[in-house]
Amino acid sequence: xxxxxxxxxxxxxxxxxxxxxxxxxxxxxxxxxxxxxxxxxxxxxxxxxxxxxxxxxxxxxxxxxxxxxxxxxxxxxxxxxxxxxxxxxxxxxxxxxxxxxxxxxxxxxxxxxxxxxxxxxxxxxxxxxxxxxxxxxxxxxxxxxxxxxxxxxxxxxxxxxxxxxxxxxxxxxxxxxxxxxxxxxxxxxxxxxxxxxxxxxxxxxxxxxxxxxxxxxxxxxxxxxxxxxxxxxxxxxxxxxxxxxxxxxxxxxxxxxxxxxxxxxxxxxxxxxxxxxxxxxxxxxxxxxxxxxxxxxxxxxxxxxxxxxxxxxxxxxxxxxxxxxxxxxxxxxxxx
Amino acid sequence: xxxxxxxxxxxxxxxxxxxxxxxxxxxxxxxxxxxxxxxxxxxxxxxxxxxxxxxxxxxxxxxxxxxxxxxxxxxxxxxxxxxxxxxxxxxxxxxxxxxxxxxxxxxxxxxxxxxxxxxxxxxxxxxxxxxxxxxxxxxxxxxxxxxxxxxxxxxxxxxxxxxxxxxxxxxxxxxxxxxxxxxxxxxxxxxxxxxxxxxxxxxxxxxxxxxxxxxxxxxxxxxxxxxxxxxxxxxxxxxx
Numbered sequence: 001x002x003x004x005x006x007x008x009x010x011x012x013x014x015x016x017x018x019x020x021x022x023x024x025x026x027x028x029x030x031x032x033x034x035x036x037x038x039x040x041x042x043x044x045x046x047x048x049x050x051x052x053x054x055x056x057x058x059x060x061x062x063x064x065x066x067x068x069x070x071x072x073x074x075x076x077x078x079x080x081x082x083x084x085x086x087x088x089x090x091x092x093x094x095x096x097x098x099x100x101x102x103x104x105x106x107x108x109x110x111x112x113x114x115x116x117x118x119x120x121x122x123x124x125x126x127x128x129x130x131x132x133x134x135x136x137x138x139x140x141x142x143x144x145x146x147x148x149x150x151x152x153x154x155x156x157x158x159x160x161x162x163x164x165x166x167x168x169x170x171x172x173x174x175x176x177x178x179x180x181x182x183x184x185x186x187x188x189x190x191x192x193x194x195x196x197x198x199x200x201x202x203x204x205x206x207x208x209x210x211x212x213x214x215x216x217x218x219x220x221x222x223x224x225x226x227x228x229x230x231x232x233x234x235x236x237x238x239x240x241x242x243x244x245x246x247x248x249x250x251x252x253x254x255x256x257x258x259x260x261x262x263x264x265x266x267x268x269x270x271x272x273x274x275x276x277x278x279x280x281x282x283x284x285x286x287x288x289x290x291x292x293x294x295x296x297x298x299x300x301x302x303x304x305x306x307x308x309x310x311x312x313x314x315x316x317x318x319x320x321x322x323x324x325x326x327x328x329x330x331x332x333x334x335x336x
Numbered sequence: 337x338x339x340x341x342x343x344x345x346x347x348x349x350x351x352x353x354x355x356x357x358x359x360x361x362x363x364x365x366x367x368x369x370x371x372x373x374x375x376x377x378x379x380x381x382x383x384x385x386x387x388x389x390x391x392x393x394x395x396x397x398x399x400x401x402x403x404x405x406x407x408x409x410x411x412x413x414x415x416x417x418x419x420x421x422x423x424x425x426x427x428x429x430x431x432x433x434x435x436x437x438x439x440x441x442x443x444x445x446x447x448x449x450x451x452x453x454x455x456x457x458x459x460x461x462x463x464x465x466x467x468x469x470x471x472x473x474x475x476x477x478x479x480x481x482x483x484x485x486x487x488x489x490x491x492x493x494x495x496x497x498x499x500x501x502x503x504x505x506x507x508x509x510x511x512x513x514x515x516x517x518x519x520x521x522x523x524x525x526x527x528x529x530x531x532x533x534x535x536x537x538x539x540x541x542x543x544x545x546x547x548x549x550x551x552x553x554x555x556x557x558x559x560x561x562x563x564x565x566x567x568x569x570x571x572x573x574x575x576x
Contacts, residue, residue, distance in 0.1 A: 063501075063539045063542070123500040331506075331508065335522060
């Protein structure tokens with residue numbers, strides 16, 4: 001059924017500056033074929049999975065890596081079990097031990113799921129990112145590596161912009177625009193497989209009787225099939241279901257925010273609003289909705305206009321100092 | 337405002353620097369930058385805490401002198417009640433100037449607008465003698481700046497290791513005071529001792545090889561100085 005989904009547009013860029021320009025103008029995802037084809041990790045993986053693992057091991061720090069492990073019956077889907085617990089367990093181990101398991105599993109048809117998700121590359125490897133350099137112009141990006149057997153990760157979104165580079169194996173991203181959150185039937189916020197609320201719908205076999213609006217989400221979906229060296233730009237807040245399908249898959253991704261990092265995290269604001277406002281009487285919620293519109297969603301200019309410019313405080317656009325004061329003010333209010 | 341210029345024996349021949357301690361000399365500050373190299377000396381007198389700059393995300397360490405901006409509980413009139421100070425504070429009004437090339441050696445700069453800098457009168461210590469030679473004060477400042485520069489450059493790998501092993505956690509300190517009021521210290525980070533304890537041999541070996549274990553434990557030891565800081569605040573409230 002996913003055969004009917006539209007493909008993500010493809011883009012060719014000459015260099016990092018052209019990529020920057022393309023991302024700055026993009027309100028939709030796009031694919032860059034072969035963007036990181038020259039990475040030694042990609043080249044090693046094209047020779048064999050073992051060579052790719054040897055390349056990674058050469059840079060691994062001597063420390064315990066966190067790893068998710070799932071039973072073969074789940075088919076690589078790291079998700080909730082029937083009782084809304086996780087259908088996988090977490091462990092940790094040295095990368096050479098974990099990779100020895102991959103070596104031993106080669107050629108077997110039934111293998112347990114092993115997934116090292118969202119590993120901070122600088123913290124767990126020394127020199128790997130220098131050997132396989134970021135294809136973007138210099139920026140303050142979080143660089144993560146994702147290593148595993150075949151996996152299916154339910155649709156979720158992230159706040160930062162994202163450039164995902166398929167280094168080894170195959171990855172299929174199924175993308176939904178940010179406004180599709182209702183049609184994706186998101187699960188709990190505080191009990192999630194990997195930190196973000198995920199769609200409860202199984203993309204492979206959607207239960208449209210239980211989740212009828214998912215049909216509307218599928219009408220908006222875009223698909224990107226990535227081969228080694230291909231990259232995908234995912235704009236902030238786009239939902240993505242991620243399926244890795246080769247016996248050994250490695251993805252390296254870059255997350256960055258275009259807005260100043262001294263601003264708060266929007267998800268924290270939403271979480272606090274759920275705590276503070278959602279369970280109020282309807283009439284009070286209506287007032288708060290109006291207040292949020294006035295102070296936040298409108299851009300806040302009307303809330304500030306009549307206050308002398310020098311006295312606007314947090315009603316004025318933030319700078320690092322005023323953001324730090326607001327941060328401390330909030331910490332103090334929370335601690336009381 | 338501050339006005340930083342390179343020190344030279346012609347323009348600054350008559351410049352004097354006021355020593356001693358007082359609020360008027362700019363000592364009423366809540367904290368000063370502390371480098372890991374200094375942690376062993378500082379932990380005997382000051383709590384050492386960490387802070388993440390919201391704009392850059394970079395972590396630095398501070399020796400705490402008080403609980404709020406403009407409060408230095410070690411300052412008693414014109415006496416600084418501790419035998420050592422963080423270099424970054426002690427070296428004022430001097431600072432390191434650097435050309436575009438970060439690998440070139442730094443030069444001794446001075447902040448001409450710092451309250452310790454004076455031109456008039458007989459008070460203070462001159463930077464240069466009658467023959468234009470650097471005075472012991474200036475030589476000492478240059479030495480301290482060199483030490484500070486070296487310690488600052490080395491500190492990057494310490495903070496990187498703290499980040500790598502996720503060893504920093506935010507903490508909130510509630511300080512009940514003798515007058516019944518309460519002060520809350522927020523926004524700083526401390527070593528997460530549970531995470532440190534949970535590190536394996538490989539990780540500990542890494543920290544040890546890079547020389548980070550000593551400053552790490554010194555920072556943890558410094559937490560006991562919070563009791564002293566609270567006592568100083570209470571003493572100030574009750575006027576003793």
